[in-house]
Every structure is written in structure tokens, then in C-alpha cells.
Amino acid sequence: MFRRREPVPFAFIAEADQFRSNVTPPPRERASAGQIAGRWLMGLTVTAGLVGALVIGMPSLSLDKSPATTQHSEASDGR
Numbered sequence: 001m002f003r004r005r006e007p008v009p010f011a012f013i014a015e016a017d018q019f020r021s022n023v024t025p026p027p028r029e030r031a032s033a034g035q036i037a038g039r040w041l042m043g044l045t046v047t048a049g050l051v052g053a054l055v056i057g058m059p060s061l062s063l064d065k066s067p068a069t070t071q072h073s074e075a076s077d078g079r
Contacts, residue, residue: 031039
């Protein structure tokens with residue numbers, strides 16, 4: 001490894017890339033069956049909400065091109 005040539009205010013900053021800890025972190029706790037089921041239910045609820053919003057919102061986004069459903073005002077009849 002190369003050394004830094006510019007002075008640094010603290011020696012441990014210059015040597016930080018060479019530091020190795022001998023302390024291992026504790027193992028992660030495994031999720032219980034209830035926690036896993038809760039995560040699945042939350043995911044299904046969010047997904048169902050998004051799909052439901054899409055299904056309900058699709059008719060308002062579609063364009064009706066049939067002439068039977070268009071409305072004309074009386075002023076445009078040419079009286």
C-alpha cells in the first residue's frame with residue numbers, strides 16, 4: 001500500500017485502510033414465523049391496494065370513442 005504524502009491531523013486517519021478488527025459482530029436474529037407471516041401479509045395488502053387502485057382508475061383513464069356516448073349542447077344544433 002502506498003503512504004499518503006500530505007500531512008494529516010490524526011495518524012489513525014492515514015492508517016485507516018490497514019486497520020482490521022478482531023471483534024466479530026453478533027449473529028443476526030432469525031425472524032420468527034409470525035414476523036415472516038406479517039411481512040407477507042403486509043406485502044400482499046400493499047400489492048392488492050395498488051392493483052385495486054389501478055383497476056378502479058382504468059375506466060377514468062380510457063377514452064370513449066363511440067359517438068353514442070358523446071353529448072352535444074343545444075347551442076351547437078344550429079337553431
